[in-house]
Amino acid sequence: MLADAVNILAAKAAKLRKQGRDPYAARPAKKGSKGAKAEKGGGKAKAAAAGAPGPGAAGGGRAPNGYQLFCKANKQRLMAQDPAAETKHAVAIVAAAWRALSEEEKQRWAEDARRAGGAQQRRAPAALRKRAAAAKPAAAAARKAAGGKGGGAGGASKSHRRSSSSSSGSGSSSGSGSGSGRPLNAYQLFIRTNKERISAGLAAAAAAAAGGGAGKGGGVLAAAAAEWRGLGQEERQRYADLAAQQQQQQQHQGADG
Structure with missing residues (x-):
């Protein structure tokens, strides 16, 4: 499926180049179309129409969705096959391949993404515990240092009171x-x-x-x-x-x- 998408896009790119056009240049969307609404809305509608998540969906430690998992798996392979290719070209090819998938195939990628997300959530508590355990010695040292300073001041105060x-x-x-x-x-x-x-x-x-x-x-x-x-x-x-x-x-x- 990915190879077919690559061939189709390569032929389309060659045709556009003969016409003197950049095959990867963004085309202005028609007024009132979904693309125009997406551009007006900051790209969210366009991302949803293409099956991609909105901005920030993959950030903040969140698990990827089916489209993101598909892109990650295939973009790296494309870049490895053609290191000179630009990232935006690889993304365009992978996006076209995703749109060519059947609903069943998309559903399989979505299920894989859910399983990956569940595994990520199960690992998260362990990672948090590991970070907390690593932070304990530093926190204990900070408390000890603060306690030592306070104890010194308290000791001096008590000593002064005893002296008085x-x-x-x-x-x-x-x-x-x-x-x-x-x-x-x-x-x-x-x-x-x-x-x-x-x-x-x-x-x-x-x-x-x-x-x-x-x-x-x-x-x-x-x-x-x-x-x-x-x-x-x-x-x-x-x-x-x-x-x-x-x-x-x-x-x-x-x-x-």
Whole structure:
């Protein structure tokens, strides 16, 4: 069938060349014809009339239809037989051969295409799983990297909170800052200065109420915070000045050291 189509088209092409015409040049469609409507509609009607799918039917991973499968099988063979032939010539020959097929033959190609499409759909989940499995290590590495950055920031934040809590809740042995070497602010200095007094007062209150016991750290900090909120602006400024003096002393010590 394909050989007959090749011979017919070759004879037709030779005849047109004798007339000085390009056998593969597109002829303008008559007004009101299907071809004209196809040109006006962007080629969709022409593709449907020729048995070909519309634009994009073979793209996006979709399975080919009967016409596309027929074209793929025969165009490659034609190009192999005549490597010098242009692709559009091979397509024209294959399209003519397709139109010459009987309905039964077209139906067989359509069934082959459906079987090929079913096989493609069965392979698709496996391919997707394979791609997902290949992407897992990279995704895990990205999550690990993001988690490491977040963990580092969280760790630094927690470390800072522990440092602040240590300097504000229990004070520091150096008297010039927290355990991390940072100078105390006014609030931290207030807590360090008054912690023992507040703790003793809580312990006495607990002893009177429940028969003994020292003030807990959390209770001391809560009581100190409440007392700080009750301070006037002048008292807060006094602690701020003391904290600034200690900061300057610490800076001088660092420069001397």
